[in-house]
Structure formats: structure tokens, C-alpha cells
Amino acid sequence: MIAELGLAALWLAAALAALQLLGGVIALARGEAEPLAGLVRPAAQVQALLCAIAFAALLYLFAVTDLSVALVASNSHSAKPAIFKLAGAWGNHEGSMLLWITVMALAGGLIAWVEHRLPERTLLATLAAQAFVGLGFYAFLLASSNPFARMVPAPAEGAGLNPLLQDIGLALHPPVLYCGYVGLSVAFSFAVGALLTREVTPTFARVMRPWVLGAWVALTLGITAGSYWAYYELGWGGWWFWDPVENASLMPWLAATALLHSAGVLAARDALRTWTLMLGVVAFSMSMIGTFLVRSGILTSVHAFAVDPERGTFILVLLALYIGGALALFALRAGTVAEGERFAIVSREGGLVINNVALSAILGIVLLGTLYPLLTEALGFRVSVGPPYFNPVGAIFFLPAMAVLAVGPLLRWRQDRLARIRWQMVAVAIAFTVALLAAWLLAGIALLPLLGMALAAAVAVGSVLPLARRKLTRAPLTLWGMVLAHLGVALAVFGMAADSAFTTERLVALRTGEQTSVGPWRVILENVEPVAGPNWTALTASLQVAHAGGAPVLLEPQARSFWAPAQQTSESALLTRWNGQLYAVIGGQAPGDGPERWQLRLWWKPFVTCIWYGGGLIAFGGLLALIGHVVGDLRRRRRWREARA
Amino acid sequence: MIGWRLWLPLLAVALLLGLFALQLGRPKDDFVRSALIGQPLPPFRLEPAVPGQPALASTDFADGRPRLLNVFASWCVPCAAEAPQLTALKAGGAEIVAVAIRDKPADVAVFLARYGNPFSRIGGDPYSQLQIALGSSGVPETFVIDGQGVIRHQHIGDIRAADVPRLLEELRDAG
Numbered sequence: 001m002i003a004e005l006g007l008a009a010l011w012l013a014a015a016l017a018a019l020q021l022l023g024g025v026i027a028l029a030r031g032e033a034e035p036l037a038g039l040v041r042p043a044a045q046v047q048a049l050l051c052a053i054a055f056a057a058l059l060y061l062f063a064v065t066d067l068s069v070a071l072v073a074s075n076s077h078s079a080k081p082a083i084f085k086l087a088g089a090w091g092n093h094e095g096s097m098l099l100w101i102t103v104m105a106l107a108g109g110l111i112a113w114v115e116h117r118l119p120e121r122t123l124l125a126t127l128a129a130q131a132f133v134g135l136g137f138y139a140f141l142l143a144s145s146n147p148f149a150r151m152v153p154a155p156a157e158g159a160g161l162n163p164l165l166q167d168i169g170l171a172l173h174p175p176v177l178y179c180g181y182v183g184l185s186v187a188f189s190f191a192v193g194a195l196l197t198r199e200v201t202p203t204f205a206r207v208m209r210p211w212v213l214g215a216w217v218a219l220t221l222g223i224t225a226g227s228y229w230a231y232y233e234l235g236w237g238g239w240w241f242w243d244p245v246e247n248a249s250l251m252p253w254l255a256a257t258a259l260l261h262s263a264g265v266l267a268a269r270d271a272l273r274t275w276t277l278m279l280g281v282v283a284f285s286m287s288m289i290g291t292f293l294v295r296s297g298i299l300t301s302v303h304a305f306a307v308d309p310e311r312g313t314f315i316l317v318l319l320a321l322y323i324g325g326a327l328a329l330f331a332l333r334a335g336t337v338a339e340g341e342r343f344a345i346v347s348r349e350g351g352l353v354i355n356n357v358a359l360s361a362i363l364g365i366v367l368l369g370t371l372y373p374l375l376t377e378a379l380g381f382r383v384s385v386g387p388p389y390f391n392p393v394g395a396i397f398f399l400p401a402m403a404v405l406a407v408g409p410l411l412r413w414r415q416d417r418l419a420r421i422r423w424q425m426v427a428v429a430i431a432f433t434v435a436l437l438a439a440w441l442l443a444g445i446a447l448l449p450l451l452g453m454a455l456a457a458a459v460a461v462g463s464v465l466p467l468a469r470r471k472l473t474r475a476p477l478t479l480w481g482m483v484l485a486h487l488g489v490a491l492a493v494f495g496m497a498a499d500s501a502f503t504t505e506r507l508v509a510l511r512t513g514e515q516t517s518v519g520p521w522r523v524i525l526e527n528v529e530p531v532a533g534p535n536w537t538a539l540t541a542s543l544q545v546a547h548a549g550g551a552p553v554l555l556e557p558q559a560r561s562f563w564a565p566a567q568q569t570s571e572s573a574l575l576t577r578w579n580g581q582l583y584a585v586i587g588g589q590a591p592g593d594g595p596e597r598w599q600l601r602l603w604w605k606p607f608v609t610c611i612w613y614g615g616g617l618i619a620f621g622g623l624l625a626l627i628g629h630v631v632g633d634l635r636r637r638r639r640w641r642e643a644r645a
Numbered sequence: 646m647i648g649w650r651l652w653l654p655l656l657a658v659a660l661l662l663g664l665f666a667l668q669l670g671r672p673k674d675d676f677v678r679s680a681l682i683g684q685p686l687p688p689f690r691l692e693p694a695v696p697g698q699p700a701l702a703s704t705d706f707a708d709g710r711p712r713l714l715n716v717f718a719s720w721c722v723p724c725a726a727e728a729p730q731l732t733a734l735k736a737g738g739a740e741i742v743a744v745a746i747r748d749k750p751a752d753v754a755v756f757l758a759r760y761g762n763p764f765s766r767i768g769g770d771p772y773s774q775l776q777i778a779l780g781s782s783g784v785p786e787t788f789v790i791d792g793q794g795v796i797r798h799q800h801i802g803d804i805r806a807a808d809v810p811r812l813l814e815e816l817r818d819a820g
Binding site for chain 2: 285289292296312313315319320323324327328330331333334335371374375377378556
């Protein structure tokens with residue numbers, strides 16, 4: 001009964017999306033006074049409600065473990081903990097698509113409900129574009145991935161008790177990611193709406209910005225958490241592998257970062273009109289291309305996803321419709337969008353343009369590197385592209401962008417003189433030079449990490465300077481957001497540079513009782529014992545680690561063998577101190593005669609944690625800016641209403 | 646602004662999607678094939694893995710009869726798991742020779758006594774030299790070698806019961 005209710009709600013929601021599209025098209029063709037045009041906003045709101053009902057129905061089915069529903073039977077189990085029963089609702093293809101469309105419908109409903117700043121025609125065009133995107137997903141769900149399909153006869157027990165997937169991180173990962181992707185789809189719809197009506201105004205940018213900010217915060221969190229997960233779970237001691245799945249999450253982030261800054265220029269100065277539209281299209285395209293690369297299986301990756309060529313074909317068709325359609329519209333209309341305000345090179349806008357060019361270039365580099373194996377495979381030979389390409393080539397654009405980031409926010413809009421900010425520039429230059437000399441003389445490190453460290457210092461100083469001579473309690477939230485986000489960039493880059501410059505690694509084969517050292521740490525292998533888990537057996541090493549003169553701490557890395565499916569994993573053991581992390585992995589028994597010796601791999605990684613603290617700080621800055629903008633919008637809305645009353 | 650430039654993004658995306666479509670239609674292979682398929686075996690002469698039993702050299706393959714070459718080790722658990730399949734292959738008419746990787750004669754003898762000995766010859770490769778020359782990345786692996794000593798097929802991982810008929814067929818094709 002509940003399953004049928006959910007399915008009915010989903011069909012109705014799809015019908016309303018069709019109505020929303022039709023109403024929007026009529027409004028565009030004949031004006032917003034047409035009767036059907038008046039249905040667009042209510043359609044979006046009711047659609048949101050219906051999707052919420054459908055998703056709630058699916059949650060309920062998972063909560064009570066209704067095994068007559070095929071999706072529940074294959075993905076859940078009556079003995080699962082409650083939280084993972086619920087998370088099971090979106091931990092599969094069908095449920096995750098339903099989650100996506102639900103978040104999207106809620107966003108559309110919210111826009112239809114509160115947004116009155118844009119010209120009505122543009123808003124209706126935006127909602128029509130959103131309905132168009134949504135219809136593709138409805139078709140996908142209802143035609144080939146119905147989450148509510150029944151299974152006759154119902155099995156006695158569910159098949160989904162894989163403990164590997166019962167991880168709170170994995171449970172929260174998809175909703176966060178989808179918030180990011182859906183936020184970008186909203187920005188895409190706004191861009192298409194603005195292209196359709198040629199209304200590319202500062203208001204358009206202000207309306208779009210909170211959605212981009214929200215998406216960007218979610219993507220930042222997702223990437224930061226994903227990077228830490230790979231770091232401690234994969235046991236290689238690395239935090240970024242330029243794997244296609246990682247790149248698939250990085251590319252929309254790069255585009256969203258560029259979009260965020262160009263929307264800022266458009267909102268404040270009415271410049272960069274067509275460029276902002278283009279980025280709106282590109283950012284969503286990148287999240288769709290990422291989804292396609294991950295789900296279709298055309299790229300080989302260390303992440304094993306449920307791969308299905310049929311789904312791949314479906315997403316490809318959607319990609320062609322959305323991106324192709326939007327870019328064709330762009331080609332037809334962009335030439336007729338009136339040119340925005342002009343500005344001098346030395347100005348806030350100028351700095352942001354350099355930021356945009358650098359981010360777009362890095363995006364292009366990552367896209368090319370990710371797709372290059374695909375390209376050469378089509379030509380008949382296989383290559384793999386890794387850090388030797390991405391690191392130096394990306395740095396060519398990243399390091400100058402950091403330099404601009406240090407001084408750009410100090411410049412005034414429209415036109416400025418560098419002489420006006422000479423004292424701030426001197427402070428930034430001093431920070432750069434001191435860090436450069438200190439890192440070079442004290443540590444003698446390689447060029448890239450050296451520059452990274454010096455630029456991190458420069459950005460750290462430059463990013464707090466906008467707060468100088470301001471009353472801190474009165475500084476707007478949006479300013480705090482910018483300062484903290486930029487500070488987060490400095491912190492993360494410092495962590496990356498420190499990790500690549502100062503990490504010491506030790507690969508040893510020890511008998512129990514023997515000791516070794518890594519960095520400032522002394523490590524004693526106390527013993528190695530077999531342990532059994534629910535679906536694995538493991539070797540656990542007990543390591544006594546101690547800093548010179550410090551109390552010893554116990555670390556217990558494991559080498560696990562799973563039997564279904566047969567798989568070996570390393571459970572690394574981490575010891576976090578304020579100045580870095582000790583990372584220990586046990587391999588197997590070392591070959592050779594005599595008493596047993598065990599392979600140990602140890603890293604001392606000074607300040608590596610700054611990478612993720614930095615990522616968190618960036619997201620927190622974005623959140624503050626988002627709150628600042630939304631509160632400001634609400635305040636203006638109240639004033640506008642009072643003025644009208 | 647020249648109008649045609651605005652179409653460039655669409656053109657780029659169209660090319661990209663074309664590439665995706667092309668790749669989507671292509672069947673995926675399960676693994677990277679050894680570059681040595683179709684190549685003659687590298688010349689080698691191994692000591693016997695168990696003293697007193699027949700050793701293995703590349704010249705043993707040049708008598709016109711196709712063979713299976715099994716790469717195994719006594720310390721490898723999947724190798725023990727595939728022993729019944731090797732016995733079945735032998736019963737199916739296959740001649741199987743083997744290379745024991747990084748092993749000790751006593752351990753190999755214990756392994757053969759415990760899991761059976763379907764091998765007509767076993768060479769010892771204590772430093773993985775032959776293994777590397779064969780392009781084999783782990784144990785167990787099984788190669789089909791034709792009567793001229795040319796590598797025809799590489800099976801990576803342990804042989805499952807379902808693989809036995811396919812390997813016998815590969816062996817027949819190599820003959």
C-alpha cells in the first residue's frame with residue numbers, strides 16, 4: 001500500500017513537472033498573463049510536496065523492512081541497525097535517483113514559493129528549465145529504475161547486510177554530494193532562464209548566488225571528507241590520487257568556485273555577464289559528466305561502483321539534451337546579451353578574472369587528464385595519467401592564482417591603484433619572503449612545496465588584511481566568510497606542501513620485540529596476533545610508539561582478509577599530534593628464514609592534518625557567507641514588503 | 646564578438662559526448678592481457694623444485710605438444726584451492742608443467758604430498774626471475790604454451806571449476 005502510494009506520488013510529480021514545463025514555455029511564447037503560466041509556481045510547489053511524500057514512503061518501507069518491495073529485499077536486512085536501514089534507502093541506484101529528484105523538487109518548490117525579485121518571465125523560464133532537467137530524471141526513474149517495484153513472492157529475509165557498507169560516512173556521503181549537484185542544477189536553470197529572456201542582471205546573480213554557495217559548501221565538505229577517507233582507509237599514506245572518481249568530484253568544485261566569484265562580480269558590478277552564464281552551464285555539466293564517468297564504467301577506477309551500460313546510455317542521452325541544449329541556446333543568445341560594465345585590470349574585478357581564468361585552466365587540465373586514457377583507448381593504446389602530469393601542470397596555474405588571491409581582495413571595485421595598497425602588499429611580500437627563506441634555509445625542500453609554503457604564508461596574511469582597521473564585531477558575515485575561506489586555502493596548501501616536503505617513510509621487516517624509528521618517533525613491535533571479525537580475519541600488530549622523552553602510546557594497525565568477496569585491506573593506525581600524524585600499516589609476514597618477521601610501513605607526516613582542517617575552514621567560510629547573504633536577502637525582503645504596505 | 650565562436654563550446658561537448666558514446670558501445674575486457682601472448686617463451690633452465698624430480702627448461706616445450714604452465718607456490722593459499730582443478734585438467738588430458746615461485750624444496754614436497762601432484766615437471770624459481778620474464782604479476786597463474794613454445798593464453802588467478810573446459814579448449818586450439 002505505502003509502496004503504491006509512493007509510486008503514485010512519483011507519477012503525479014512527473015506529470016506536474018510536465019505541466020510546469022508547458023506553462024513556462026507558454027509564458028515565454030505568449031507572455032506571463034496566459035492562464036497556464038499561472039500554474040507554473042503552484043506546480044513546482046505541489047511537485048515538491050509529492051516528491052517529499054514519495055521519498056518519505058521509501059524511507060518508511062526501509063524503516064519497517066518491507067521485504068515485498070524488491071529494492072528493500074535486495075538492499076536491507078531486518079537485523080540492520082535502524083540508522084543504516086534508513087541510509088539503505090539512498091545507498092543504491094534507484095533510491096539515490098529518488099533522493100536526487102526529491103532534493104531538486106524541494107529546491108524548485110522553494111524558489112517558486114519565495115523568489116519574487118526576478119522579472120516573472122525569467123523566473124517562469126527558470127522553473128521551466130528546472131522542470132526540463134527534472135523530467136529526464138523522472139523518466140529515468142519511472143522507465144528503468146522504479147524504486148517501488150514489488151517482488152512476488154516476498155523473500156523471507158533481505159540480502160543487504162554487508163557490514164562494509166555500514167559506515168556513517170558512507171550513509172551521509174550521497175545526500176551531501178546531491179545537495180551540491182542539485183544546487184548546481186538550480187544555478188544551471190537560472191542561467192538557462194536568463195539566457196531565454198536575456199535578463200542577465202545583478203539581481204539574477206544575487207538570486208543565483210546562495211544556491212551556488214550552498215552547492216559549493218556541500219562539494220567542499222564532500223571532497224574534504226572523501227580525501228580523508230581515502231587517506232586512512234586505503235592505507236597508502238596518500239590523500240589524493242587523481243583517480244577518475246576524485247576528479248569527477250573536483251571538476252564541478254572548480255567550476256563552482258569560478259562561478260561563485262564571477263557571480264560576485266555580476267552581483268556587485270554588473271560585469272562578466274555571458275561568462276557567468278557560461279560557468280552556470282559548465283558547473284552543472286561537470287557534475288553530470290562526473291556522474292556519467294562514475295556510473296557508466298567507461299573509465300577504470302579504484303572505486304568499484306555498480307556499473308551498468310544501460311544506465312550509462314541513459315545518462316549520456318540526458319547529458320546530450322541538457323548540455324547540448326544549453327550550449328546551443330548559449331550560442332544563439334550570448335551574442336545578444338548586452339555587454340556588462342567595464343573595469344580596469346587593476347581592480348577587484350581584474351583579480352577575480354585572473355582567478356576565473358586560472359580555475360578554468362585547472363579545470364581544463366583535470367578534464368583532459370581524466371579523459372586522456374579514454375581518448376587513447378579509442379585510438380587503440382592504453383595509458384594511465386597520474387600525479388606526474390597533474391601536479392606540475394596544475395601548479396603552473398595554481399601558484400599564480402594563489403599570488404593573486406593574496407592581494408586581490410584588498411583591491412577596490414572598478415578601478416584601483418596598486419600604490420594605494422602598498423603597505424598591505426609589503427606585508428604580504430614579507431610573509432612570502434620570510435616563509436620562503438625559512439623553508440629553504442632550515443629544511444632545503446624541493447621547488448614546488450617551497451613555493452606552496454611561501455604562497456600559503458602570503459595568502460594567510462593577505463586574507464586577514466581586509467579585516468584590518470575594521471571593527472571586527474561590525475564586519476559583515478559575508479566578509480568573515482571570505483576571510484575564513486581564503487585562510488582555509490592557505491592552511492590546506494600549507495598542509496599539502498608540508499606533507500610533500502617533510503614526510504619521512506620507513507619500510508622495515510621486524511621481529512617482535514625489535515624497534516625502529518621514523519621521524520622523531522621510536523617504534524617497538526610488541527607482538528602480532530590474529531583476530532577475527534564478523535566477516536574477516538586479521539593480523540593485528542601492537543606497536544609501542546614514543547616521542548623522545550614522551551610517554552609511549554599503543555598503535556594497532558591491521559591487515560584484514562575478507563572472505564566474501566575475497567579481499568585484503570589494510571586498516572591503518574593513526575596517531576594525531578598538533579604537528580602531524582604518525583601513520584602505521586602492517587603488511588604480511590616477511591619472506592626469509594629464521595623467526596617470523598613482519599613488514600611494517602611507517603610514515604611521519606608533519607602538519608598533514610592542515611589539509612583537512614583547511615578544507616573544513618573553507619566550507620565554514622562558505623557557510624558564513626551563505627548565512628550572511630540569506631539574512632541580508634530576508635532583511636531586504638521585509639523592508640520591501642513594509643515599503644509596499 | 647564573432648558569432649561562430651559562440652558555437653565552439655557546443656562543438657567541443659559534441660565531440661566529447663561522441664567519444665563517450667563510442668566507448669560505451671565497446672565491450673570491456675576483464676584484465677590487461679600479457680604483452681607476451683603470441684611470443685615464444687623466454688629461454689630459461691631451472692633447477693628442479695624438488696631434488697630428484699624432473700626440472701624444467703624452455704627446451705622442454707619444443708616437442709610439438711601443447712602444455713599448461715602453472716605458476717604456483719607452496720605458501721600461496723589460492724594455489725592450494727586450485728589443486729583439484731589442476732587434477733581435473735590432467736584427467737582431461739592436459740600435460741601440466743609448473744614453476745614454484747620463491748619456495749623451498751621441503752615446502753614444495755609437503756605441498757605436493759598434501760594437495761596432489763598433477764605436474765610432469767616442476768622448476769624452482771627462487772628469485773621470481775622467470776615469473777617476471779613471463780609477465781606474470783602473482784600466483785597462481787596458468788599459461789597455455791603451444792608445441793613450438795609460444796605463449797597462447799594467460800589465466801590470471803586461481804582456476805575455478807568453471808574455467809576447466811575453457812582451458813582444455815584453449816589447449817586443444819594450441820595443438
